[in-house]
Amino acid sequence: MTPAARTQAAIELLDAIIAAAREGGAAADTLIARYFASRRYAGSKDRRAIRELVYTAVRQCGEPPSSGRGAMLLVAQSDPELASRFDGSQHGPAAIEPGEPVAERGVVPAWIARELERSGIQSASWPALVERAPLDVRARRDVDARELLSAFPDAQPIAHLERGWRLPAGSDVASLAGAVEVQDAGSQAVSLAAQVGPGMTVIDLCAGAGGKTLALGDTMEDRGRIVACDVDRGRLSRLAPRAERANLTIVESRLLDPGREAQRLGDLQAGADLVFVDAPCSGTGTWRRNPEARWRLTPERLSRFVAMQAHVLEVAAPLVKPGGAIVYVVCSLLDAEGKDQVDNFLSAHAGWTAADPTLPIGAAHGRGVRLSPAQDQSDGFFVARLVAPC
Known part of the structure; x- marks a missing residue:
């Protein structure tokens, strides 16, 4: 041409x-x-x-x-x-x-600019929201990542992540599927807020295709139980083969019925050490990968996400055992989906408290931590750790 x-x-x-x-x-x-x-x-x-x-x-x-x-x-x-x-x-x-x-x-539509400013995201940092992202991967705990990635001379370890590596955008790592998973540095970091260990019972309530499920299972050394749930059959169906490639046997999938999730989760009531909620959101933190997504977002769509997030938190709360936790994550920079959601949840649930997620990157924001492309060279996230009363 x-x-x-x-x-x-x-x-x-x-x-x-x-x-x-x-x-x-x-x-x-x-x-x-x-x-x-x-x-x-x-x-x-x-x-x-x-x-x-x-x-x-x-x-x-x-x-x-x-x-x-x-x-x-x-x-x-x-x-x-x-x-x-x-x-x-x-x-x-x-x-x-x-x-x-x-x-x-x-950089952004005018109405989103107002939301970003209200959320404390200043205009000087907006260009980073749409810059081209690098390719980040997470190496499985039982592989020698340095040797595995020796064919990629530009691969660099991500300083704050034990198994994180950064490659130039467009690098072809398909041949390494299972040994490494493509996962943004921010996504890897927020998974650490789960603080999981071997033997735990974990529910990944909005698992999608299972990127964070795999990270949790790897940290648990394939010991315990992870119930990965979603309402999207197509996305959830991709988890089983990914778990098999990653040598994870503790992951089970459960398809939920939108609006009737509790009926499918009755056997797990008050039984989880951790419920991981990677909630559906506007994706304002992922525009580096999908820059046209900022044209799709509308005030009405944002309101629907906010309502959905509040609903998912209500589904999650009864599943947590006394002293257990919810880790709430959104790949959004907007307070309506992050800080405000957590404040509203804690106001409505007596005895629940917010604990420090103890992440290696990000900055304290409200009762959680926020990661941003400009400051953390990762996708944007808000994460909070909510602890149930004993």
Whole structure:
């Protein structure tokens, strides 16, 4: 493909991504994969260049742009070589017209900016929210990570994580599945708040595909019991093969019925040493990986997440044995989903207290700890450890 044709392809993809964000359609990565699946003529260099153009444009537009062309014209304003590709050639974009609409440069939509400021996230740190993330992995406790990753000369241990390693973005670690798990440094760090050990009974209440379940099981040295739960059958189904590859035998999956979770968890009432709640959230801390997600978030959607989080905490509380704990985690920087949720829970549950999560990174925030991309070079999280009365 010519450089002009690559630019036009990026514009077409941006149009699809903008429409999907507006209408609740597929994520950008999915749309990009579908696009190239139907265009076999695009070689690996073409795909890489087009993808880079797409994400560069997405990261530079705070508000959802009106068109893919307008977004690409914004990038072209500071890239003369890119601007020259608007040449009207057969497969390239039309020439730039005087006064043509150009997307507005920014980091976040205006309403999210207000929420971030209310949550104590200052504007100077916003650009870090959409920078490209490195590739972090967690090595299994019984493997020699240094030897295993010797084929990756740029791999570096993450100082504050015993089994964490950082690789350049795009590194292919598929061949190491089971021995290492792709997991952001922040995600690895918040898992430490669980303070689990061998022999414990642990419930991972919002397990998804099980990234944190695997980290907990590894720390427990595959001794005890982990009940991994979720309402999403598709995501939960991916956990069993991952656990098998990781040589974990203590993990069992349990599919829950939304709104009727307690009925499926009756046998676990007051029986868990720990309930790990990685709650559904806005994902404002993960925009480095999914920058178009900030175009999908609306005040109404945020309100639904807040209600869902409060509900999940209510489901979790009766499962904890006296003196046991809930570890509440959201990959969000917004107080509505983190600090405020914990304050509301403690106000409504007499005898429960907040304990120090004792994380190796992050800063105290309210009755928990917050991690941020700007300060911690990780995804953004809020984590709190809530201890049941004895």
